[in-house]
Amino acid sequence: MLNNTSTNLNINQNKQTTNWKQKLYVIFDKGSTTIGLALLFIIMSIITTDFLTVDNLLNVMRQSAVLCIMAVAMTFIIITGGIDLSAGSQLAVSGVVVSGLIVAGVPIPLAILITVLIGGMIGLFMGTVISTQNIPPFIVTLAMTTILSGIAFVYTEGTPVVITDAVFRQIGRGYLGPIPTAIIIMIIVAVIGHILLSHTRFGRYVYTIGDNEEAARLCGINVKWVKTGVYAFGGAITAIAGIVLASRLSSGSPNAGTGSELDAIAAVVLGGTNLFGGEGKITGTLMGVAIISILNNGLNLLNVSSYNQLMIKGVVILLAVWLNSIKARKKASV
Amino acid sequence: MLNNTSTNLNINQNKQTTNWKQKLYVIFDKGSTTIGLALLFIIMSIITTDFLTVDNLLNVMRQSAVLCIMAVAMTFIIITGGIDLSAGSQLAVSGVVVSGLIVAGVPIPLAILITVLIGGMIGLFMGTVISTQNIPPFIVTLAMTTILSGIAFVYTEGTPVVITDAVFRQIGRGYLGPIPTAIIIMIIVAVIGHILLSHTRFGRYVYTIGDNEEAARLCGINVKWVKTGVYAFGGAITAIAGIVLASRLSSGSPNAGTGSELDAIAAVVLGGTNLFGGEGKITGTLMGVAIISILNNGLNLLNVSSYNQLMIKGVVILLAVWLNSIKARKKASV
Amino acid sequence: MSLSPNERGRYEVNSPIIELKNITKEFSGVKALKGVSLTVYPGSVHALVGENGAGKSTLMKILTGAYSKTSGEILYNGKSIENMDPKNSKKIGIHCIYQELNVANYLTVAENVFLGSQPVNSMGLINWKQMNEKAKEVFASLQINLDPKHVAKNISIAQKQMIEIARAITQEAKILIMDEPTSSLSERETEILLSLVTELKNKGVSILYISHRMDEIFRVCDTVTVLRDGTHIKTLPMSEVQNVDQLVELMVNRKMDDYFNKIEVPIGETVLKVQNLSKTGVLKDINFELRSGEILGIAGLVGAGRTEIAQALFGLLKKDTGEILIDNQLTKINNPSDAIKLGIGFVTENRKETGLVLKQTVRDNISLPNLKKFTKSLLVNKKAEKKVSEDYKQKLNIKARTIEQTVSTLSGGNQQKAIIARWMIQEPRILILDEPCRGVDVGAKAEIFAQISHLAKQGVGIIMISSELSEIVGMSDRAIVMREGVIAGELSKDMITSDNILKLAFGGGISA
Amino acid sequence: GSQEKAGSEKKDDGKLTIGVTTATLRHQFFIDIDDGMKKAAEDAGVELLVNDPNLDLAKQVSSIEDYMQKGVDALVVLAVDNAGVVPVVEEAKEKGIPIITADAVVESESVDTFIGTENYDAGKQLGEYLKKDIETKGKDVQIAVVTHEQSFVQKQRLNGLKEALKGIDNVKILNSQPGYDRQKSMATVENILQANPNVDYIYATAENSVLGALAALESANNKQTKIVGFDVTKEAAEGIRSEYILAMIQQQPIKIGEESIKAALEAIKGKKLDKNISVPVILVDKANVDEHFEK
């Protein structure tokens, strides 16, 4: 009896240790982005007293809302093996559209709805071209960048459209209780994105297409539809980002957002999504966004001079991806 | 006997007609970029009298020299399945370096040599990181963009370095006989690039790696070396582009060239190179460069206002790639 | 030809050219090889057999340096070699035809033959002319008709396999590893390959030969090594192996009596009728029908158009003329999705390119076309999904640690099983299997055939394309034989014999 | 809580902090403003924080938010865009931080003062000069425009010049052509010269487009066509001497910088400032170039 018990104990202990080991392994295996993020967080907390305050953390989150929403859309697109270089211009277009509508007196909810629909239509157009005409997404979206940018400039004649509506401002600058509205919107988008990607058929098809398009087709998946759907969804989500940005700026500017697609792509890749498609997670993207936002915030708080910021940012991103790649290399070096 | 002869004749005739048909087929199959370019050329010649003059054509070629040299380097990189988003910053760095050296009194040939070497080293660094650390080129070169840009700004403190040396100015502005020097440099680089890519083992390894990296490795190709070599070569070539640009502008500016990597990538893709690697040609790239340069030139000649230029450029690039993709779809739908 | 005991003695006196000693290999904590040793003598053909996942390919990849070993020693001519990599192994004359084909799709056929060692002229430039001519010569010697200038992308998998074989010949290797070289070849090419193996052996080349086709092992091999679950079971000269059953027993560790598990089931109504199907240059006037519960074998040589029939049925090949009727209803099948809706399932011949979703798990791969079944109120029910996948992992004996293992890390045969499982869950009315047992071991084959029979019993009509005559003979209720895009003949159950199939395939007639 | 503490700590050692968000530090003009501010801050013994969003509006807004976290005593804003910073600036003002805008006007009650060039007026001034030159020619003239139309400030300069030339009917102003950086501007001007070899003037609305145009004219050896534009640098001064450039508006960036800091300090002290502190521009041509730029 006694013997038996001790054996049981032993077994349990063994189980526990392996569990622990496995967990550690999993953290390192799947979560080296986590490590990078944690490192950055700790370093920032130590070297500047302004960083680790509730206020500032909310501030960082609020700042990251636009990027985060964009990055959620970008995650879907990149997992299909695509890319969206026009996301920044889409931001500008939707900002300009929503402010134009509001200034024209359209009620805010309707204005938002129309803007999101237009965003979806832009995505739909790109998705259709990409999936039916067999043109690389890189080039379609690159061309769309200048087209959309041109449209935004022609529409506004280069002058920002100013929104004076106080309610609209609340979207990007207001609070719901103690929490900034922008953060709440960001969380909702991320949660929807996560569920869609990981727990629905559509999401699973997105992965499959990015991995082996031919296999997907042979399994009866309507590859064209799914791809088109991803870009349409991406366009709609990016329009939401554009609306939040317009609210933050209380204006729609054709200049706003240019170049932010690169930040979004960087966040997605930092989060472990494979640029060649087939692999990735919204949770990873959130961490990638956090890394970029904390880095920007920290460098500002530390008052690093602008040229040095350029260099430091590059180096940190490189290091973070490198940390993340160690697991990949471990796997590859079989 | 007679019978025999006639049969022979028949065969010969058959051969000829099939040859003709084949040739037509080949033009359409391989050369829809050619068609796009030809269309653009014809349209421009018709709608503006200023386009089709020897002077203007030399002007277009001279303007395209920098882009073309960059695009040759980019072609190699994209065929391996990579990308170089830092090419624009490399342009700035090499411009700044060469002008700094010349202003410091270093003899021009030496200054050029050093600059090209530094360019090669930058490429070598990126290539090493990409090939040994298994980090996606997109992200490595994106990070390098800000790092290099930062370096160029710190080095110059943001102020362009002015070159007054008349000999150096000749590189970008001078003539050899009736032909602008820049065009000659461009042609030399393109020819070397073509031979290297299509007629040497190194070049064929570049294709193999982009096509099937695992196969390349298992065939005993040193994938890491070849990849690193491609980026190093690319860096050196891009440095040459930077030198030509610095000479054209008579100064090295840390701002010069930013964003031009996207033009280079667009040119390469317009030329039929597969963004996923394995496929592509220098000759195609030349045509892509021509499309972009003629477009820019034509829009200026036509006095199209700058916002409209944005839109038209996007649309034309989209159309050109679309034309190019028809063949791909034809093939795929067998 | 077999060696006299005398000759074999001579080889054994020879010192070994390669010795693998105590090789172990771990993949993220799991041992794929547990101390395997292997000795290879010059001028002999050494067979490596074992179940799917036994570790054969892994052992060979360690020998070529494609994988690094966890521990153990590799000796070449008695000298220990550390840091083996593909480049080094190539240098010392080891060449491998890997199980998963390694063809660069956008390069030409000739370049693929000379991949990594294209001939160059004195200036260091590629000598295209010489390369193309050499490639042509090799193809001629292999009796295959391939244009060296053709881009490799559009050739069939069998032709890709032949490219690899051609590559192996041009390398003039001292040690040649062939990992299931015949798995996608039909009779004719297999014959050519086997005679090539003998020829090379006589030239003194050592050959390591992996195959699940037992008859080949008996025909060309001198020695056989059996692996099971990553351990070395036995090495013995072929002369000491009495029959296939003995060898199989060593492999699977149990007695096997029936390889096919064919159950006779009553044949039902016609479910599928193909009429006058034609496609210029590929298929000509194809007519046949399929009944529920029937297994229809399609035989023929590589390139005869078997796969194309399947593709036409599945909406992958645009036909020029012809009708496809299901349940006597005219159908329009423009894409796979149409076909699936009509109850057709299709296991393709090239699992890597058209089947597997490599970055995903075994579960994902199994459930892929069946997600609709697991979807409850918009969300995928992972529990149900897991249960079914787990079920089929057991049924088909898929060797994976868990169903959450990435499918790319499974052995070739087990990947094939996962794909077959995918379509079984679908519960199709018509199931097309294109080389269903490509790379599957004898034991697992029996399991798959049992499942196929089981499906037939449930009334599924099955079309089975196979290059292995024994499979057609053992499983079919009826067979059609293709030759150059036309149906050369149809054989009723009692007429299905190897002889008859071969005669039709090669263009002869058969006597009733 | 901790934020106030950080602020009070700074007050303890008596040092004031001014947060600057500039438009970009990649152009000489803004670098000069930056130099002016640094100099003034050093003289006054205040700590200067500088952030460079490099023309990204969202980043500029974020940087102002970050300054609020840090608790700066005053903000100097060189707005990337005249509208987008309004809400965040108002938020800062609500927290009691004085707002100084420089270079680009920001329309808001919260702004204490604006310091900089009246770009529209400066454009007009250049236009008046040009008008005289055109009148001496007494023939039809063509003016090509090289500009970065996406820039608000450059647009004002263009509008100002157009206003001045209104009413003269022998002037044709061509459509604006793109010229963000030097390389692009140079190519644009080369192309313009192909289409209109007889173009009389090139109006380049900023430093880079002037220098790009200069490179194009120099390389074509074209002294028929004259450049007018903004922001004289050493290279441009050389261009004025060699008569490629007819006249230019020289802003006083260093002075703008200095004035901004001075204004910020006064605002911190609680002084009420003028809404507009204009820093005059200088029109530089061959006659006075040597006064302002050494050879």
Ligand SMILES: Nc1ncnc2c1ncn2[C@@H]1O[C@H](COP(=O)(O)OP(=O)(O)OP(=O)(O)O)[C@@H](O)[C@H]1O
């Ligand atoms: N990259 C890898 N990562 C993890 N496990 C692997 C990897 N490659 C192979 N394995 C595992 O190693 C074992 C041996 O696989 P191997 O491919 O050598 O089998 P095999 O004998 O060649 O089988 P088959 O006859 O099916 O080709 C299998 O259990 C397989 O899952």
Ligand SMILES: Nc1ncnc2c1ncn2[C@@H]1O[C@H](COP(=O)(O)OP(=O)(O)OP(=O)(O)O)[C@@H](O)[C@H]1O
């Ligand atoms: N996508 C394609 N483009 C051009 N030719 C093709 C394509 N696919 C197949 N072919 C050609 O069609 C012919 C028949 O193909 P395939 O070898 O697949 O036939 P098969 O009878 O199914 O042979 P098996 O099943 O034994 O491989 C071959 O000559 C092949 O080269």
Ligand SMILES: [Mg+2]
């Ligand atoms: Mg194997």
Ligand SMILES: [Mg+2]
């Ligand atoms: Mg086939």
